[in-house]
Amino acid sequence: MTGAEGNKPAQESGGNPNATATPAKPPVPAKESNGTQLVREIMSGNAMISVLAVVVALVIGGILIAFTDPRVTSALGYFFGDPSATFKAIWAAISEAYGALLRGATYDPGARTWQGRLGIFETLTFATPLILSGLAVTLAFRVGLFNIGAKGQIILGATFAGVVGFLIELPPGIHLVAVVLAGAIGGALWGGIAGFLKAKTGAHEVIVTIMLNYIAVSLVLYLLKNQLRDPNSSNPISPRMHETAMFPLLLGPNYRLHWGLVVAVLAVVAVAWLLNRSTLGFEYRAIGANPRAARTAGMLVSRGYITVMLFSGALAGLAGVTQLAGTEKLLDSDIAGSIGFDAITVALLGRSRPWGTFFAAILFGAFKAGGTSMAINADVSIDIVAVVQSLIVLFIAAPPLIRSMFRIKELRREGV
Incomplete structure (x- = not known):
């Protein structure tokens, strides 16, 4: 080894022969862009499970449509003689049914009037x-309550809003605001009962809210047969809302x-901000993730249960207002329907998720708006729509089933 070569370590270490060379740092992996991360989460996470649940439900619904169609059953009689006729009949049955569903929910160029063509507005009406109400359930879910x-x-x-809407006369503008506030208060009080009992006695919210449903139905029916009954009708319905208490039509x-x-x-927008941007929303999410840890951290879990059910009930009450005033x-005993x-x-x-709930509600509004069109134009029972909705619930409630069907790996999030 030459002298020049022997002096290299000393020169590289700043002339200090006792210094040791610093080991090279391992290369830092490139950080994923927001777009790449979003795609990865969609393909591996909950969003993709929801989409695939809808797709699988529609496929099974299509099978039911096909094998209840008389053209298909007729073609099956000579399947081995002409199998192509059977497949053509299956395709015709499914495409006609889902085509009618889509046109009825969005846009039907074959309708005679513009009112019939623009089914998207009926979809939004059903979705409202x-x-x-979906936000009401979502908010409670985030705190761990069902x-x-x-x-x-x-x-x-709807009952609180109706009392203000058809029994009280107020100036325009003020009257509608009063109706909206009354509806929110009515729903909040009813939801708050379940929250209070959960917080103070540990009563299970599922049992309590189911019983409160029965009480609400019986209570409104009693009122419609007595104090709130329209004197001009023999049916248990209320008088019509004052014009000043109704939501104006958008179109x-x-x-x-x-x-x-x-x-x-x-x-x-408000619920998304509450859950993702506010201190109260952080407490809600912490309670929903681990009530014991939240309590140890000094959060008032009981207060969280009560307030979230008040907010949840208020949102459901607003759903009742839109049904009644919009x-x-x-008011009748079936104002809530399904x-x-x-x-x-x-x-x-x-x-x-608030925005996930928003788009899911529009999808179900499309099912409701398009189901009638499917029944009329494709001669398919509207009950098929109910079957598809039920199948969506089934697959959403069993994510491992969808993951195994499509070989989707579960997304593991890093950090808290």
Whole structure:
């Protein structure tokens, strides 16, 4: 070894022969871009599970449509003689049914009037109460509570709103605001009962809210047969809402879409901010993740249960307001319909996220709007839509089933 070569370590270490060479740092992996991370989460996470659940449900629904179609059953009789005829009949049955569903929910160029063509507005009309009631269930989910009582909260919200809407006369503008506030208060009080009992006695919210649903139905039916009954009708219905208490129509008299949709969108924004940007929302998420740890950290878990059920009930009450002041115009015992239980499906499909719930509600609104078109134009039972909705719930409730069917790896998040 030459002298020049022997001096290299000393020169590289700044002339200090005792210094040791610093080991090279391992290369830092390039950080994923936001777009790449988003795609990875969609393909491996909950969003993709929701999409695939809908797709699988539609496929199974298509099979039911095909094998209940008379053309298919007829073609099956000579399947081995002409198998192509059977497949053509299957394709015709499924494409006609889902085509009619899609056109009825969005745009039908074959309709004679513009009112019939623009089914998207009917979809949004159906989606409006689903957005609000779905948010009610979503908010409770994030705290670890299963609010199955949206139906009762919708009924009480509509009842409170109705009392202000058809028994009291107020100036325009003020009257509608009073109706909205009354509906929110009615739903909040009914939801707050479940939250209070959960916080103070440990009563299970599922049992309590189910019982409150029955009480709400019986209570409103009693009121409609007595104090709130329309004297001009023999049926248990209320008088018609005053014009000043109704939501104005967004697109004129030819469409049912009303300003309740704006209320629903504002509610989505508010709930998203509450959960993701506020201190209270952080507490809600902490309680939902681990109530014991949240209590150890000094959070008031009991207060969280009560306040979240108040907010949840208020949102469901607003759904009742949109039904009463926007669509039905009068109160009856079936004002909630299936909205309360559809809200659970919407919240599950939306993965308990405000904007996910919003789009899930629009999807279910499309099912409702397009189901009628499918029944009329394709001669397919509207019950098929209910079957598809039920299948969506089934697959959403069993993510491992979807993951195994499509070989999707579960996304493991790093950090907290």
